[in-house]
Amino acid sequence: MSKPSKRAAIIGLGGQGQAHYAAYNGVEDVKVAAVCEISTERLVAFIDENPDVRGYTNADELLENEQCDILSIVTNTPSHADLTVAAVEAGVSAVLCEKPMAHSLTSARQMIDICTAKDVRLAINHMRRWSPRYHQLRDMLKNGQIGEIGSLVYASGGALFACIATHIFDLMRMLTGREILCVSGRFDTFRRPNPRGAQFHDPGGHALVQFEGDSRAFLDLSENLGVPSWFDIHGSLGRVHIEEERRIWQVFARQAHDREQPPWAARNTNQPVELAETHENWTTVLSAGITELLGDGPVNSSGEDGYAALEAIVAAHISHENGGVPVALPLTGDDLLREFTFT
Numbered sequence: 001m002s003k004p005s006k007r008a009a010i011i012g013l014g015g016q017g018q019a020h021y022a023a024y025n026g027v028e029d030v031k032v033a034a035v036c037e038i039s040t041e042r043l044v045a046f047i048d049e050n051p052d053v054r055g056y057t058n059a060d061e062l063l064e065n066e067q068c069d070i071l072s073i074v075t076n077t078p079s080h081a082d083l084t085v086a087a088v089e090a091g092v093s094a095v096l097c098e099k100p101m102a103h104s105l106t107s108a109r110q111m112i113d114i115c116t117a118k119d120v121r122l123a124i125n126h127m128r129r130w131s132p133r134y135h136q137l138r139d140m141l142k143n144g145q146i147g148e149i150g151s152l153v154y155a156s157g158g159a160l161f162a163c164i165a166t167h168i169f170d171l172m173r174m175l176t177g178r179e180i181l182c183v184s185g186r187f188d189t190f191r192r193p194n195p196r197g198a199q200f201h202d203p204g205g206h207a208l209v210q211f212e213g214d215s216r217a218f219l220d221l222s223e224n225l226g227v228p229s230w231f232d233i234h235g236s237l238g239r240v241h242i243e244e245e246r247r248i249w250q251v252f253a254r255q256a257h258d259r260e261q262p263p264w265a266a267r268n269t270n271q272p273v274e275l276a277e278t279h280e281n282w283t284t285v286l287s288a289g290i291t292e293l294l295g296d297g298p299v300n301s302s303g304e305d306g307y308a309a310l311e312a313i314v315a316a317h318i319s320h321e322n323g324g325v326p327v328a329l330p331l332t333g334d335d336l337l338r339e340f341t342f343t
């Protein structure tokens with residue numbers, strides 16, 4: 001086998017950093033040459049298992065000593081922007097940054113601007129953007145399989161709102177092709193301890209969202225829900241039901257002449273529509289994202305997409321602080337400076 005021509009590095013070796021490592025191993029022409037982790041214990045454990053990878057405890061040292069074609073930033077959100085800027089200044093050609101993209105909208109914009117200015121390819125790991133299964137669904141919706149998209153409803157128990165909602169806002173934008181106009185949010189008063197440390201704050205909560213084109217969404221990530229994720233999309237001619245953990249993907253659509261009826265007529269005529277098997281998992285999907293980022297085509301999970309998801313989260317917080325009032329996007333002024341300690 002020929003030697004991989006591209007060199008990768010990963011900063012942050014928590015569970016998700018390990019997931020990035022596995023995904024790089026699934027891409028032919030790239031090799032993870034170096035990793036950085038501030039926890040010596042985590043770094044040593046990783047290097048013991050992967051002795052051909054060089055280890056650092058300081059990201060600046062890694063960037064100074066290693067020439068990387070691609071860098072994964074898999075630390076917690078507050079350090080994403082500084083590390084992206086440092087990577088671009090060190091000459092990295094592509095950055096794959098974890099979500100939520102940044103701790104403020106100003107920082108997220110700075111990441112996009114510096115990457116654009118220096119011609120660095122930037123992707124945010126909203127990995128469903130690289131999933132063949134979700135592509136299939138997006139194409140079905142675009143082709144009108146379930147008609148006009150009316151509502152999208154997502155629920156998942158005991159969640160950290162920003163941590164999960166960033167994926168879901170992004171997924172809803174991808175599937176509908178529509179932008180978010182307005183967000184109302186409420187956050188829980190009960191706070192389960194943040195699993196990534198007491199320095200982080202990302203309470204559960206719920207949000208009501210208005211999209212362009214009269215679509216609306218409800219996301220419930222409240223801490224008192226005890227259910228795994230559940231996602232429904234309702235249209236004028238059918239519906240979609242997804243439970244990722246149980247690998248349930250169902251599309252139901254009106255058939256033949258029923259499709260000519262108005263939405264309120266001929267109820268319960270929906271029939272299942274087959275989805276093709278895609279044999280994917282989160283590792284193969286992330287490998288597809290890495291392959292895309294190493295190429296020179298369009299980036300399907302861009303910095304702008306990451307910004308849009310973060311903006312909806314910030315809007316939900318502003319709404320909560322104001323009694324749940326609807327907050328219109330785009331956000332401007334001081335709202336761009338608000339800082340958060342999401343993980």
Ligand SMILES: NC(=O)c1ccc[n+]([C@@H]2O[C@H](COP(=O)([O-])OP(=O)(O)OC[C@H]3O[C@@H](n4cnc5c(N)ncnc54)[C@H](O)[C@@H]3O)[C@@H](O)[C@H]2O)c1
Nearest residue numbers: 012013014015016017036037038074075077098099196343
């Ligand atoms: N896309 C997904 O589906 C998905 C899934 C899980 C986590 N994530 C995201 O990935 C990121 C990491 O999540 P995790 O679960 O691995 O968290 P974690 O807290 O377990 O791991 C983060 C690691 O980064 C290290 N770190 C922090 N700052 C550093 C720095 N400046 N230099 C080097 N190392 C540093 C920490 O010591 C820690 O080991 C978060 O942004 C999280 O939201 C994404």
